[in-house]
Amino acid sequence: MAIQPLDASRSNPSEGGPSFSLSNRLLRGAWNLTWLLFASWTPTPLKPWRRFLLKRFGAKLGVGADVRGSARVWYPPHLHLGDRAVLAQHVTCYNMAPIHLGPDALVSQGAHLCAGTHDITSPVFQLTTKPITIGAKAWIAAGAFVGPGVVVGEGAVLGACAVTFKPLEPWGVYAGNPAQRIKTRVLRT
Known part of the structure; x- marks a missing residue:
């Protein structure tokens, strides 16, 4: 079940108030401490241990899916990885809303998946x-940024350090900021 941010007009986050419920903040605190102490330092071969911890906190992981120790997952219940999907080293998975990776999807080192933003027209x-x-x-x-609400099509590639806030078509190769389609990805047979 997806969590919703609190109404900023009532919680006053600009004055130090919370953006999420107390139960959400407590779960995330327990999660961050657990990952820091028991997983953040683990080498790649300890994937089963990291998978165990993620699942205990509510992540849904397909067969062979992996989250590397230096990756950061904001809220495990919103993480859904298909078979063999990978969040590599130093990935930031800021999943305030659900983030789904299909089978064999790869998010390379230092990339940032951000499922939240602010309404700049809102007075609060x-x-x-x-x-x-x-x-x-x-x-x-590596180093790419995917913004809230983006759908990356099957087989699409978002190049290193590229930024997208718009959907990427299946099997397209994108580069730049903002990302532009530069060619079609064709797999060798």
Whole structure:
């Protein structure tokens, strides 16, 4: 079940008030401490241990899916990884809304998946969240940024350090800020 941000007009986050419920903040606190102490330092071969911890906190992981120890997952119940999907080293998975990776999807080192933003027209700067979906066999390259609500099509590639706030078509290769389609990805047979 997706969590919703609190109404900023009531919680006053600009004055130090919370953006999420107390139960959400407590779960995230327990999660961050657990990951820091028991997983953040683990080498790649300890994938089963990291998978166990993520699942205990509510993540849904397909067969062979992996989150590397230096990756940061904001809220495990909003993480859904298909078979063999990977969040590599130093990935930031800021999943205030659900983030889904299809089978064989790869998010490379230092990439940032951000499922939240603020309504800049709101007088209270209301936090808003939108899910991210990354299709099967898609690749988010090193240092790239994927914004709230983006759907990355099957097999699409977002190049290194590229930024997208818009959908990426299946099997397209995108680069730049903002990301532009530069060619079609064709797999060798």
